[in-house]
Amino acid sequence: MSTEGRSAEPASATSVLESAGFVRLIARADGDAIAASGLLANALDDRETPFQVTVGRTVTERSERARAPTTDGDVTVVVGAADAAADGEHVFELEATDRPAALEAIDLVRELGATPDPVLALAGVVAGGSDPGAGETEWLLETARERGLLERRPGVAVPTADLVDGLAHSTRLRTPWSGDPDATREALSGVDTGDPDALDADDHRAIGSLVALDTVGADEATDAAAETIGRALRPYATPASPFATLGGFADVLEALARTDPGTGTALVLGHDLREPALDAWRERGRRAHAALEGASTGRYDGLFVVGIDDGPVEAVAAIAAAYRSPEPAVLTVGNGEAAIATREPEPLGATVEGIARDLEGADTDADGTAVEYDIGRRRGYLRYDGDVDDSAIIAAARDLL
Known part of the structure; x- marks a missing residue:
C-alpha cells in the first residue's frame, strides 16, 4: 500500500519526454493536479507529441493505469501519488508534499522549452491551497499581470x-x-x-x-x-x-x-x-x-467529525475546516466515503494509509473491507466497501491524527 513512489527529476524526465513517441498523463482528482496535467499536455502539444490525459480517483486507480502495458517509446507521468510498484523506467511521478503539483509541472514545461499559461498555473496553485504570488509563485503572478491577464x-x-x-x-x-x-x-x-x-x-x-x-x-x-x-x-x-x-x-x-x-x-x-x-x-x-447544513458533528481532541447522509465529502470537509471546525483537522464521513481536511500544511499520506489499513482489518460481516484512498495537499480521501461503522473510521482517525 506504500505510496513512496519516485518523484520526477526535471532533467531525467525532460530527456525522456523529449524523445517520447506517446505520453500518458494520469492525474490525481483535484484542481491542482488537473491544472498540472493541462500545463504538461499543452507543452506536449506544442512539440506535436501525442498524449492522453486521464484522471484517477484513488492511488490504486492511478497505479493500475501506470502499470498497464505500453509500447516502446511510451512515457507515463503520474501527477499524484502512486504505489512504488507502478514505477518503471518510463514512469515518472510528480508528487511533492511541500509545493503544488502545478509548480512541479511548470519545472518540466520550462525544461521542455515551452511557455506555461500563468493563469492556469496560478489557478492550480490556489486550488492546491497556496496563495498566488507567495514564494516561488511570485514570478508567475508578475508575468500574468504584465501581460494583462490578471487585475x-x-x-x-x-x-x-x-x-x-x-x-x-x-x-x-x-x-x-x-x-x-x-x-x-x-x-x-x-x-x-x-x-x-x-x-x-x-x-x-x-x-x-x-x-x-x-x-x-x-x-x-x-x-x-x-x-x-x-x-x-x-x-x-x-x-x-x-x-x-x-x-x-x-x-x-x-x-x-x-x-x-x-x-x-x-x-x-x-x-x-x-x-x-x-x-x-x-x-x-x-x-x-x-450536506453541511444538515450534518451531525462531534468534537475530539484535534479532530472535528462531520457526518453527512449525502454530498461531496471532500468539499464538505474543506468548508468545515475553513469555517466551522474548532479543531485543526476535519473528518467527514458519508455513505462509503470519508474525507480529511486540515488547516495546517502537514503531509497526510501516512495518516490516510494508516486509516485505510485499519479499515481493511475492521470486523465486518463481509470477508474483508476493500479500501481505496487518495492523498493531496492538506486533504485525504477514502472509499470503502463492506459494513463499516462510522465509529471505526473515527477511531482510526483519532489514533493517527
Missing part, C-alpha cells in the same frame, strides 16, 4: 460575473445563505448586484464587506473563518479567462476534478466548455452546503 480589484473571488450565482454556489465561502440563490439575493438586497458590467470598485467593495461580515458573524463560525474569508477577498480578475476571477477558476477546477474529470481535462486543454463546467460547479456547491 486586482475589490470584491470576492467567484467564477461568475453574476454575483448572486457566484456567491451562492462557491465552496470557498460559508455564510448563512450559502447554497441558496434566493437567500443570497435577499442577503445582498442592500447592495447593487445588477448589471455586472456596471459595477464599479465601490460596489465590489460593499459586496466584499457584506460577505465578510456575514461569514464571521454566522453563529457557527470559528476564529479560522476570518482568516479564510480574507483569502477570498480582493480577488484577481481574469479578463481573458472563461471565469471571472482566479479563485473562482480554482473552485471550478476542484469541482470538475471530482465530479466531471472529462470536462475538467478538456477545459485545461483550451476547449470552450464554460457552461457545462459551471453547471458541475453549481451542483457540487449546492450539494456541499446542503
Whole structure:
C-alpha cells in the first residue's frame, strides 16, 4: 500500500519526454493536479507529441493505469501519488508534499522549452491551497499581470460575473445563505448586484464587506473563518479567462476534478466548455452546503467529525475546516466515503494509509473491507466497501491524527 513512489527529476524526465513517441498523463482528482496535467499536455502539444490525459480517483486507480502495458517509446507521468510498484523506467511521478503539483509541472514545461499559461498555473496553485504570488509563485503572478491577464480589484473571488450565482454556489465561502440563490439575493438586497458590467470598485467593495461580515458573524463560525474569508477577498480578475476571477477558476477546477474529470481535462486543454463546467460547479456547491447544513458533528481532541447522509465529502470537509471546525483537522464521513481536511500544511499520506489499513482489518460481516484512498495537499480521501461503522473510521482517525 506504500505510496513512496519516485518523484520526477526535471532533467531525467525532460530527456525522456523529449524523445517520447506517446505520453500518458494520469492525474490525481483535484484542481491542482488537473491544472498540472493541462500545463504538461499543452507543452506536449506544442512539440506535436501525442498524449492522453486521464484522471484517477484513488492511488490504486492511478497505479493500475501506470502499470498497464505500453509500447516502446511510451512515457507515463503520474501527477499524484502512486504505489512504488507502478514505477518503471518510463514512469515518472510528480508528487511533492511541500509545493503544488502545478509548480512541479511548470519545472518540466520550462525544461521542455515551452511557455506555461500563468493563469492556469496560478489557478492550480490556489486550488492546491497556496496563495498566488507567495514564494516561488511570485514570478508567475508578475508575468500574468504584465501581460494583462490578471487585475486586482475589490470584491470576492467567484467564477461568475453574476454575483448572486457566484456567491451562492462557491465552496470557498460559508455564510448563512450559502447554497441558496434566493437567500443570497435577499442577503445582498442592500447592495447593487445588477448589471455586472456596471459595477464599479465601490460596489465590489460593499459586496466584499457584506460577505465578510456575514461569514464571521454566522453563529457557527470559528476564529479560522476570518482568516479564510480574507483569502477570498480582493480577488484577481481574469479578463481573458472563461471565469471571472482566479479563485473562482480554482473552485471550478476542484469541482470538475471530482465530479466531471472529462470536462475538467478538456477545459485545461483550451476547449470552450464554460457552461457545462459551471453547471458541475453549481451542483457540487449546492450539494456541499446542503450536506453541511444538515450534518451531525462531534468534537475530539484535534479532530472535528462531520457526518453527512449525502454530498461531496471532500468539499464538505474543506468548508468545515475553513469555517466551522474548532479543531485543526476535519473528518467527514458519508455513505462509503470519508474525507480529511486540515488547516495546517502537514503531509497526510501516512495518516490516510494508516486509516485505510485499519479499515481493511475492521470486523465486518463481509470477508474483508476493500479500501481505496487518495492523498493531496492538506486533504485525504477514502472509499470503502463492506459494513463499516462510522465509529471505526473515527477511531482510526483519532489514533493517527
